[in-house]
Amino acid sequence: MAAITMKNIVKQYGDGFPAVNDVSIDVADGEFMILVGPSGCGKSTLLRMIVGLEDITSGDMLIGDRRVNDLAPRERNLAMVFQNYALYPHLTVYENIAFPLRLAKMSDDEVDRLVRDASDTLELNEHLERKPGNLSGGQRQRVAMGRAIVRQADAFLFDEPLSNLDAKLRGQMRTEIARLQKRLGITTVYVTHDQTEAMTLGDRVAVLKRGLLQQLATPRELYENP
Numbered sequence: 482m483a484a485i486t487m488k489n490i491v492k493q494y495g496d497g498f499p500a501v502n503d504v505s506i507d508v509a510d511g512e513f514m515i516l517v518g519p520s521g522c523g524k525s526t527l528l529r530m531i532v533g534l535e536d537i538t539s540g541d542m543l544i545g546d547r548r549v550n551d552l553a554p555r556e557r558n559l560a561m562v563f564q565n566y567a568l569y570p571h572l573t574v575y576e577n578i579a580f581p582l583r584l585a586k587m588s589d590d591e592v593d594r595l596v597r598d599a600s601d602t603l604e605l606n607e608h609l610e611r612k613p614g615n616l617s618g619g620q621r622q623r624v625a626m627g628r629a630i631v632r633q634a635d636a637f638l639f640d641e642p643l644s645n646l647d648a649k650l651r652g653q654m655r656t657e658i659a660r661l662q663k664r665l666g667i668t669t670v671y672v673t674h675d676q677t678e679a680m681t682l683g684d685r686v687a688v689l690k691r692g693l694l695q696q697l698a699t700p701r702e703l704y705e706n707p
């Protein structure tokens with residue numbers, strides 16, 4: 482069973498050309514799937530329909546074997562990972578990671594166990610008492626991922642997380658995200674307009690153009706048959 486199944490997904494705004502036009506993609510368990518294409522091709526809209534931030538005009542969206550078309554974002558158990566503006570600047574790294582657990586009214590002991598597990602995995606142990614403003618971009622990214630891990634989300638969703646960084650940092654972060662994704666084994670859908678990012682990060686790449694799925698292939702297949 483696929484982790485995320487998009488079946489004949491259509492998004493129509495008003496009466497123009499559909500923003501997403503009959504797109505079907507299966508994301509396998511643990512797979513790193515890239516949605517790539519030029520600005521306006523529909524990739525953010527598709528990602529927002531997976532998370533539940535955008536209504537689906539027609540088609541079926543499944544997470545595991547559950548149809549989620551009519552479920553609110555918080556009922557889907559997915560984690561949108563933002564670059565940095567979703568971290569709370571006044572809270573420490575520890576409390577930022579713990580935040581969803583506090584909301585769920587978990588005991589202090591349980592919170593502590595989960596936060597320490599996540600910070601071990603993400604190599605954040607030395608930074609737990611710091612505030613986001615004093616962290617590097619890469620460290621902030623890991624804190625955002627930590628918050629998703631403790632929630633035991635079924636998948637990570639990224640919307641152009643590196644687009645505001647300079648080239649050098651972007652390269653470093655790309656390597657780091659790829660490494661962490663493989664280590665965590667968590668299903669990931671990642672939106673980018675950057676070909677290099679698509680070809681180096683993805684297990685498979687879905688190429689969109691004007692709302693249509695043009696190609697769905699591994700980076701190697703795309704390289705050999707562009």
Ligand code: ADP
Nearest residue numbers: 494495500518519520521522523524525526527
């Ligand atoms: P991308 O993420 O690939 O840049 P988007 O998914 O943001 O593309 O947009 C796809 C198309 O849908 C574009 O033509 C965009 O203008 C249009 N669109 C996106 N959001 C809306 C909206 N809320 N209302 C009307 N049109 C929209």
Ligand code: ADP
Nearest residue numbers: 494519520521522523524525526529535640641
């Ligand atoms: P992106 O950076 O993903 O391409 P945009 O800057 O195109 O996003 O869009 C920012 C916001 O404006 C989004 O919430 C999107 O839904 C909305 N939007 C985009 N295109 C249109 C449009 N043609 N009409 C109305 N809203 C739009």
